Amino acid sequence: xxxxxxxxxxxxxxxxxxxxxxxxxxxxxxxxxxxxxxxxxxxxxxxxxxxxxxxxxxxxxxxxxxxxxxxxxxxxxxxxxxxxxxxxxxxxxxxxxxxxxxxxxxxxxxxxxxxxxxxxxxxxxxxxxxxxxxxxxxxxxxxxxxxxxxxxxxxxxxxxxxxxxxxxxxxxxxxxxxxxxxxxxxxxxxxxxxxxxxxxxxxxxxxxxxxxxxxxxxxxxxxxxxxxxxxxxxxxxxxxxxxxxxxxxxxxxxxxxxxxxxxxxxxxxxxxxxxxxxxxxxxxxxxxxxxxxxxxxxxxxxxxxxxxxxxxxxxxxxxxxxxxxxxxxxxxxxxxxxxxxxxxxxxxxxxxxxxxxxxxxxxxxxxxxxxxxxxxxxxxxxxxxxxxxxxxxxxxxxxxxxxxxx
Amino acid sequence: xxxxxxxxxxxxxxxxxxxxxxxxxxxxxxxxxxxxxxxxxxxxxxxxxxxxxxxxxxxxxxxxxxxxxxxxxxxxxxxxxxxxxxxxxxxxxxxxxxxxxxxxxxxxxxxxxxxxxxxxxxxxxxxxxxxxxxxxxxxxxxxxxxxxxxxxxxxxxxxxxxxxxxxxxxxxxxxxxxxxxxxxxxxxxxxxxxxxxxxxxxxxxxxxxxxxxxxxxxxxxxxxxxxxxxxxxxxxxxxxxxxxxxxxxxxxx
Ligand SMILES: Cc1ncc(COP(=O)(O)O)c(C=O)c1O
Numbered sequence: 187x188x189x190x191x192x193x194x195x196x197x198x199x200x201x202x203x204x205x206x207x208x209x210x211x212x213x214x215x216x217x218x219x220x221x222x223x224x225x226x227x228x229x230x231x232x233x234x235x236x237x238x239x240x241x242x243x244x245x246x247x248x249x250x251x252x253x254x255x256x257x258x259x260x261x262x263x264x265x266x267x268x269x270x271x272x273x274x275x276x277x278x279x280x281x282x283x284x285x286x287x288x289x290x291x292x293x294x295x296x297x298x299x300x301x302x303x304x305x306x307x308x309x310x311x312x313x314x315x316x317x318x319x320x321x322x323x324x325x326x327x328x329x330x331x332x333x334x335x336x337x338x339x340x341x342x343x344x345x346x347x348x349x350x351x352x353x354x355x356x357x358x359x360x361x362x363x364x365x366x367x368x369x370x371x372x373x374x375x376x377x378x379x380x381x382x383x384x385x386x387x388x389x390x391x392x393x394x395x396x397x398x399x400x401x402x403x404x405x406x407x408x409x410x411x412x413x414x415x416x417x418x419x420x421x422x423x424x425x426x427x428x429x430x431x432x433x434x435x436x437x438x439x440x441x442x443x444x445x446x447x448x449x450x451x452x453x454x455x456x457x458x459x460x461x462x463x464x465x466x467x468x469x470x471x472x473x474x475x476x477x478x479x480x481x482x483x484x485x486x487x488x489x490x491x492x493x494x495x496x497x498x499x500x501x502x503x504x505x506x507x508x509x510x511x512x513x514x515x516x517x518x519x520x521x522x523x524x525x526x527x528x529x530x531x532x533x534x535x536x537x538x539x540x541x542x543x544x545x546x547x548x549x550x551x552x553x554x555x556x557x558x559x560x561x562x563x564x565x566x567x568x569x570x571x572x573x574x575x576x577x578x579x580x581x582x583x584x585x586x587x588x589x590x591x592x
Numbered sequence: 593x594x595x596x597x598x599x600x601x602x603x604x605x606x607x608x609x610x611x612x613x614x615x616x617x618x619x620x621x622x623x624x625x626x627x628x629x630x631x632x633x634x635x636x637x638x639x640x641x642x643x644x645x646x647x648x649x650x651x652x653x654x655x656x657x658x659x660x661x662x663x664x665x666x667x668x669x670x671x672x673x674x675x676x677x678x679x680x681x682x683x684x685x686x687x688x689x690x691x692x693x694x695x696x697x698x699x700x701x702x703x704x705x706x707x708x709x710x711x712x713x714x715x716x717x718x719x720x721x722x723x724x725x726x727x728x729x730x731x732x733x734x735x736x737x738x739x740x741x742x743x744x745x746x747x748x749x750x751x752x753x754x755x756x757x758x759x760x761x762x763x764x765x766x767x768x769x770x771x772x773x774x775x776x777x778x779x780x781x782x783x784x785x786x787x788x789x790x791x792x793x794x795x796x797x798x799x800x801x802x803x804x805x806x807x808x809x810x811x812x813x814x815x816x817x818x819x820x821x822x823x824x825x826x827x828x829x830x831x832x833x834x835x836x837x838x839x840x841x842x843x844x845x
Contacts, residue, residue: 214739486661487692
């Protein structure tokens with residue numbers, strides 16, 4: 187690195203997205219974050235690393251994913267043409283593996299054999315357990331006990347893949363609590379352990395690194411929509427938990443002023459604090475888990491509990507790059523309620539034969555609202571971040587699928 | 593009061609404010625000062641104490657559950673200061689409650705409450721310019737932490753910016769009692785000594801008189817947290833002040 191004229195750490199940026207981002211962590215983690223920053227900066231420009239990642243994304247993960255014109259859905263809504271970016275077709279069933287694979291390759295380069303991760307919906311946990319199996323690494327996944335209950339199938343998958351799943355009972359026993367526990371593990375075992383953070387969250391360099399690994403979504407989608415339509419979409423829509431699939435889907439479109447970027451948060455079951463995870467309408471800037479961003483909190487600065495039918499969106503903060511895009515007005519953030527998301531699952535399943543994850547269904551719900559307001563020549567691109575197989579238990583309960591009706 | 597450690601080793605005692613309740617914390621604080629604590633760290637309860645182990649997590653959860661907030665801790669600090677003008681008082685917090693109040697209003701209030709300094713667990717020197725400026729303006733000491741993993745350039749920066757004392761973390765990990773002190777501890781303190789003459793207090797895992805004696809061989813003060821909080825957890829509110837006082841007296845015997 188000393189021989190390079192351009193300092194790769196500098197080109198990575200300082201971890202600030204406008205006022206947001208940064209590094210607010212216990213001192214014990216700083217050396218590890220700086221080591222990670224240097225290692226990541228080095229592989230970012232490294233042909234061999236990027237080549238290996240690209241080859242695995244193609245042959246193991248199944249990239250590129252299709253961009254599919256949802257004709258029946260579009261016609262039934264009577265407005266814009268809706269295209270679906272099919273991240274749900276990836277190996278393990280969600281976009282999460284783009285990032286898990288990238289970070290696992292980096293961990294291997296750094297000589298770290300022990301991997302930890304948090305998971306909400308279990309998709310990042312499954313993706314991490316999968317790449318650990320692929321590379322023969324030790325894998326510990328932290329998961330809130332509430333999430334273990336509602337995403338039970340993914341718990342079994344992780345265990346089958348050889349990972350140890352550690353339940354977290356603190357707080358509301360969901361994603362935030364799992365991240366706290368993963369960070370405690372990391373602080374304790376920092377010398378030997380690589381933390382594969384699952385969203386565009388946390389201290390620098392994570393938000394930048396995670397975004398880079400998901401950028402492939404918009405890189406492909408931009409080219410694909412030009413092939414299909416000969417023009418850019420009017421809007422790109424993605425659900426926003428921590429914000430990784432959304433930042434990946436938005437990124438290559440940010441410099442295109444005529445493409446609206448719409449992030450969809452979890453509206454849950456009401457607008458009172460604790461009933462949703464809509465950070466941009468209900469939150470204020472603050473620091474949670476290493477980064478400065480919008481945080482759902484009370485007036486004493488205690489972080490609020492959240493609710494969403496989808497475990498992956500059920501989180502009190504949001505990635506700092508989204509906070510910047512929000513304040514700049516470059517992206518807008520709306521929300522879909524639990525009910526709207528459940529309805530969207532049914533609509534997409536029955537018009538297109540595609541069962542989206544409950545998280546992704548929030549984005550579909552927004553497309554269902556937007557499409558009728560637009561002209562038939564307009565184009566909406568929806569990122570379907572994952573598939574809904576993992577949600578069958580919840581869907582069976584919520585939709586009363588056990589009887590003949592529904 | 594400037595932070596001082598007249599007897600060696602000095603004793604820094606951590607309490608989670610509002611556990612079991614604010615009035616009891618005040619009584620415990622006074623009892624601890626009278627029993628020989630040089631500095632008290634008043635922990636601001638926070639919903640997500642990611643640097644803390646189970647004992648302090650539980651204390652925080654109880655206090656947050658009772659609705660104890662930063663303004664309550666400031667009121668408590670003022671009450672302790674009124675009763676014990678000479679005890680060192682540090683506010684110990686995660687960053688978010690302080691940000692919610694605003695850095696400048698917080699420093700004004702902390703000064704008015706008679707605090708000597710502030711320790712923010714998740715504030716590192718690189719991000720601290722606004723914080724340090726506000727602290728300096730109001731004559732408050734920002735206490736920074738150093739870890740066994742901190743390379744020398746970081747130790748140097750931490751030593752330069754910390755005031756009152758430098759908090760050396762004995763081991764990689766979270767807060768919590770332990771049976772033995774890590775080998776990392778004395779090595780870290782030696783490394784820090786290259787860069788500063790400011791007092792160095794060693795914490796994390798320091799749990800008993802034997803540990804305190806060992807710490808006294810190489811550091812200026814010992815920080816005792818989880819061991820105290822565990823005593824409070826086991827005692828009734830009525831018993832807690834005397835139980836903590838007895839424990840503190842035993843630490844330097
Ligand atoms: C399918 C799917 N989509 C979206 C998310 C939300 O995460 P992010 O906002 O980082 O994309 C998750 C998280 O678990 C998920 O499993």
